[in-house]
Amino acid sequence: MSIGRDGVTGLILLAISLFLLFKSFQLPSLPIVPVGPGFYPAIVLSFMAAGSALLVLQDLMKHRQAAAAAAADTPPRNYRLVVIAFAIVGAYVVLLPLLGFRLATLLFVGALQAALGRPRTARQWTVLAAIALGTTILSYFIFERYLLVLLPRGAWTGF
Structure with missing residues (x-):
């Protein structure tokens, strides 16, 4: 199964977001404030990881469909x-x-x-x-x- 540019980009972004998400959990928590400094970055990075994973899946499915329709002609680029x-x-x-x-x-x-x-x-x-x-x-x-x-x-x- 092949992976395209979108899939590679998704994998890179997934790795970056998971690494930073792990680091956000290591931020020190403040005893006075119930929400620590890593709370909002963790939310954003979780969404980024999910979006990146969806990009990889979308790219894999696109390549699977493209392989099935390889005989079809593609329109010329404009x-x-x-x-x-x-x-x-x-x-x-x-x-x-x-x-x-x-x-x-x-x-x-x-x-x-x-x-x-x-x-x-x-x-x-x-x-x-x-x-x-x-x-x-x-x-x-x-x-x-x-x-x-x-x-x-x-x-x-x-x-």
Whole structure:
């Protein structure tokens, strides 16, 4: 049975998390405080170990399925789409301070959606615009209004 990159990564992370988990139990406990300094690291490292083990299992199952379907052709890699996506992200980074968060994010989400799956009908374009607008509004209200994070205003728009 073969193991891939994800499985190797999972094994490395599992070893690291188990080693650190063992070390967290060796931290001295404080007599006054019922929860010692190793309590929260032990929780986080336990979740990390469990996630790492799941990654290894997932990789093993993926390779087992891939071996069974070895005769099936794989689709060609689309490097052009990767370059386009990086260009869109780069444009977003450049436009963010110029247009502001709301307008730049609206354009970014819409452009990335269109690049990933070009809409063919008016209904698909409407759905794309609604998703881009909804994502922008939702993220604005969550971060700016609820979490009180100051989002960039545009130098060109003031918006």
